[in-house]
Amino acid sequence: MRLLDAELISSREILPAQWLQAYHAPSLAGSVRAGQFIHVRTPDYSGLVLRRPFSVNTVDRATGTVTIHFRVTGKGTEWMSRARQGERLDILGPLGRPFEVNPRTRHVLLVAGGLGMAGVRALADEALEAGRRVTLLFGAASAAEVYPTSLLPDEVEYVVATDDGSLGHRGYVTDLVADYEAWADQAFACGPEPMLATLARLARGRDERLGVAHLGRKGGRTRSSAASGSAQARRRAWLQVSMEQNMGCAVGACLGCVIHGVDGPVRVCREGPVFAAEEIAWGEPA
Amino acid sequence: MKPKKRVVTNRSTAADPYAAPRRRPALAGPVQARPRGPARSDAPAIPVPSRVADVDLSVDLAPARPGALALRNPILVASGTFGYGVEYGEVADVQRLGAICCKGTTLRPRFGNEPPRVTETPAGMLNSIGLQNPGVDAVIEKYAGLWATWQTPVIVNVAGESIEDYVTVVRRLDGVPGVAGIELNISCPNVGKGGLQFAVDREAASAVTAAVRRATDLPLMVKLSPNVADVRAIAKAIEDAGADAISAINTLSGMAIDRRRRRPLLGNTYGGLSGPAIKPVALRIVYEVAQTVRVPVVAIGGVSGLDDVLDFLMAGASAVQVGTAIFADPLLPERLIDELAAYCAEHGLASFRELVGVALPKGRDRPSVKGVEYRP
Numbered sequence: 001m002r003l004l005d006a007e008l009i010s011s012r013e014i015l016p017a018q019w020l021q022a023y024h025a026p027s028l029a030g031s032v033r034a035g036q037f038i039h040v041r042t043p044d045y046s047g048l049v050l051r052r053p054f055s056v057n058t059v060d061r062a063t064g065t066v067t068i069h070f071r072v073t074g075k076g077t078e079w080m081s082r083a084r085q086g087e088r089l090d091i092l093g094p095l096g097r098p099f100e101v102n103p104r105t106r107h108v109l110l111v112a113g114g115l116g117m118a119g120v121r122a123l124a125d126e127a128l129e130a131g132r133r134v135t136l137l138f139g140a141a142s143a144a145e146v147y148p149t150s151l152l153p154d155e156v157e158y159v160v161a162t163d164d165g166s167l168g169h170r171g172y173v174t175d176l177v178a179d180y181e182a183w184a185d186q187a188f189a190c191g192p193e194p195m196l197a198t199l200a201r202l203a204r205g206r207d208e209r210l211g212v213a214h215l216g217r218k219g220g221r222t223r224s225s226a227a228s229g230s231a232q233a234r235r236r237a238w239l240q241v242s243m244e245q246n247m248g249c250a251v252g253a254c255l256g257c258v259i260h261g262v263d264g265p266v267r268v269c270r271e272g273p274v275f276a277a278e279e280i281a282w283g284e285p286a
Numbered sequence: 287m288k289p290k291k292r293v294v295t296n297r298s299t300a301a302d303p304y305a306a307p308r309r310r311p312a313l314a315g316p317v318q319a320r321p322r323g324p325a326r327s328d329a330p331a332i333p334v335p336s337r338v339a340d341v342d343l344s345v346d347l348a349p350a351r352p353g354a355l356a357l358r359n360p361i362l363v364a365s366g367t368f369g370y371g372v373e374y375g376e377v378a379d380v381q382r383l384g385a386i387c388c389k390g391t392t393l394r395p396r397f398g399n400e401p402p403r404v405t406e407t408p409a410g411m412l413n414s415i416g417l418q419n420p421g422v423d424a425v426i427e428k429y430a431g432l433w434a435t436w437q438t439p440v441i442v443n444v445a446g447e448s449i450e451d452y453v454t455v456v457r458r459l460d461g462v463p464g465v466a467g468i469e470l471n472i473s474c475p476n477v478g479k480g481g482l483q484f485a486v487d488r489e490a491a492s493a494v495t496a497a498v499r500r501a502t503d504l505p506l507m508v509k510l511s512p513n514v515a516d517v518r519a520i521a522k523a524i525e526d527a528g529a530d531a532i533s534a535i536n537t538l539s540g541m542a543i544d545r546r547r548r549r550p551l552l553g554n555t556y557g558g559l560s561g562p563a564i565k566p567v568a569l570r571i572v573y574e575v576a577q578t579v580r581v582p583v584v585a586i587g588g589v590s591g592l593d594d595v596l597d598f599l600m601a602g603a604s605a606v607q608v609g610t611a612i613f614a615d616p617l618l619p620e621r622l623i624d625e626l627a628a629y630c631a632e633h634g635l636a637s638f639r640e641l642v643g644v645a646l647p648k649g650r651d652r653p654s655v656k657g658v659e660y661r662p
Contacts, residue, residue, distance in 0.1 A: 001376070003616065003617070047408075048406065048614075049406060049411055049561045049610060049613070050404075050406045051614055092616070246402045246405055248404045248413065249367070249373070251616075252369060253374065254369070254404070254415070255389070255418045256415065258398060258401060258403065258415075265418060
């Protein structure tokens with residue numbers, strides 16, 4: 001984690017009110033991992049007192065650039081969408097804990113709902129680079145909000161669901177998971193909380209449905225076998241989720257982004273944003 | 287143009303622990319001093335670096351216990367915005383700060399309030415953390431050892447639901463190496479029981495302060511709530527009950543609506559407003575309290591630049607706490623220390639304490655402490 005000054009290199013609206021911006025930040029590009037985030041400060045004259053957290057969308061170490069993908073939801077993101085090339089932003093990062101892919105995992109399933117694409121997008125690159133196969137399930141309200149294939153690597157198998165059926169499967173992206181749960185060695189998801197809660201429920205029943213036996217392990221693969229919140233716990237989990245919450249400091253000081261974990265309160269900014277699904281105390285699924 | 291002094295922290299000159307040499311610089315004219323880094327070496331005639339270094343930034347927040355809470359500078363970080371001093375890691379240099387007020391600490395662990403807990407508002411933010419903390423024993427075990435190695439004093443912010451809670455927590459902190467003082471949080475607006483009830487009632491504020499005073503010899507600072515009709519009577523009662531200093535203000539009670547869901551945005555419905563939006567309120571309260579009590583007043587509320595620090599000092603504060611602004615700029619407290627020193631050098635002040643209370647009414651026109659005639 002460090003404070004750095006990053007220059008905006010390019011900015012474009014890839015979907016209605018959704019922007020993709022590239023920043024030149026070599027030290028960040030060299031150290032950030034998929035799932036981590038940055039905390040961006042808009043200039044004083046923007047009149048805003050808090051930074052804005054963004055998942056790192058893609059990383060290009062060769063050119064020292066990182067991209068972020070965001071939707072204009074308020075004054076901060078609106079200001080950012082109007083920022084011009086050459087504008088310099090104050091960035092705090094990298095922050096939080098990354099996705100942990102088990103070294104033995106061959107098949108990676110990514111599940112993204114809407115802007116949740118920004119949370120898992122970097123993992124597609126990382127997994128492909130490591131020689132893994134990647135399937136990306138994506139859900140949106142309609143075809144107009146579907147993340148463009150041109151922004152994804154060719155090697156990714158891209159499956160789309162839309163609420164209104166205007167493109168791909170008609171229904172929720174979680175409906176698609178059943179077809180891939182046997183294929184996937186691990187799954188990684190980001191999106192609205194009800195979507196993540198549904199996925200967590202599916203993940204809990206997966207071993208039983210597939211008849212997976214945990215031979216040679218007394219008591220099976222239980223949550224307690226690795227300290228909750230550890231990288232090991234995430235590495236062993238079939239499903240990892242990237243959580244979202246309003247944030248203050250983003251370094252763990254203010255306790256503003258705390259959510260319920262099964263072992264007590266957890267800070268999305270510090271213990272997260274990536275958690276093993278079984279570390280979260282999910283509310284009743286919608 | 288010698289400024290009229292009203293140094294709140296050092297009423298009796300004989301007991302002045304600083305006895306700073308009142309050297310007047312050869313030339314009192316304005317000097318261009320840059321806030322960061324070494325001062326310009328090409329500035330004409332005047333050796334700026336030595337002058338900035340000569341400025342005395344020290345302040346004693348517990349004059350009744352000389353040296354017990356003597357700070358190197360008057361820039362503190364406010365409770366709840368800097369965790370336990372470790373969270374910002376390498377980004378911010380805790381060793382430079384005047385003092386750290388740690389996250390509110392209670393007897394038993396508290397989960398705090400339901401999320402969402404924070405949201406931004408015009409020129410401010412609302413929070414309703416609800417005093418989440420691991421409990422006093424865990425805080426001591428986990429952090430006190432580290433604090434003892436720091437040159438920056440750590441003031442433990444203490445909250446409770448009853449007078450017994452406060453006393454028990456303070457007894458456990460008493461004598462622990464690394465704990466430099468207590469900030470009594472009787473003004474948290476985000477918890478159902480305890481918290482605010484002690485800050486809005488003169489008798490209750492007095493009782494809890496007196497009970498804690500009997501339980502410890504640690505420097506004791508009591509944090510006022512702005513959510514009262516007249517803060518002066520309460521401040522006076524707290525001083526009379528034995529507080530060494532008074533900090534003001536805690537957050538203002540507020541709320542926000544989630545328009546999409548058509549319900550209160552915060553999980554706790556209500557939250558405490560902080561940030562630049564509340565500075566004028568904090569300034570008014572500091573100004574009132576500084577005229578009412580003789581103990582040092584520590585200002586909190588929307589400090590986000592040197593101008594805010596100067597305003598609070600002139601209104602009678604002996605030190606300031608930086609809070610919400612740290613979230614946007616973790617380096618702000620350190621920079622304010624440098625900027626304050628540069629300002630004093632530029633204005634020919636041997637100590638920033640010469641600014642304390644210069645804007646207060648002189649002699650007459652002191653407001654009554656009865657509070658009955660108060661008109662906002």
